[in-house]
Amino acid sequence: MQRTILNILAIITGLLFINSGLAKFFNYMPPPTDLPEAAMRDMAAMTEISWLMPLVAVAEIVGGLLLIFRKTRALGTLVLVPVSVGILLTHLTVMPPSGLIIAVVIWVILLWIIYDNREKYLGLLR
Secondary structure, eight states: EEEEEEEEHHOOOOHHHHHHHHHHHOOOOOOOOOHHHHHHHHHHHHHHSSHHHHHHHHHHHHHHHHHHHHGGGGHHHHHHHHHHHHHHHHHTTTSSSGGGGHHHHHHHHHHHHHHHHHHHHHHHOO
């Protein structure tokens, strides 16, 4: 039962990241208009570096695709952890607390996947 729940959560999380990455390329989700000034400055700084947002978008799409399939889920988690660190830190420091819940849920799911694949990661540390 736990395996089924984890599979469903991993697929949903993967689709969430794929959607986020595609939105960065195709701009079909407009950014919120009520962002705090600090968040607007951070976004302006990130877009100033021309290659940064496409890199994050590719990482989100590739990581999301890898997360969907059980065989590549451990690798997808490694790709998405740096992106998730940025999401969590952004919501902790400059964004309204409403998005913090989603960031924490994403982290809980990723940590569960890491725990579930711990044997694969131990091979990297040896």
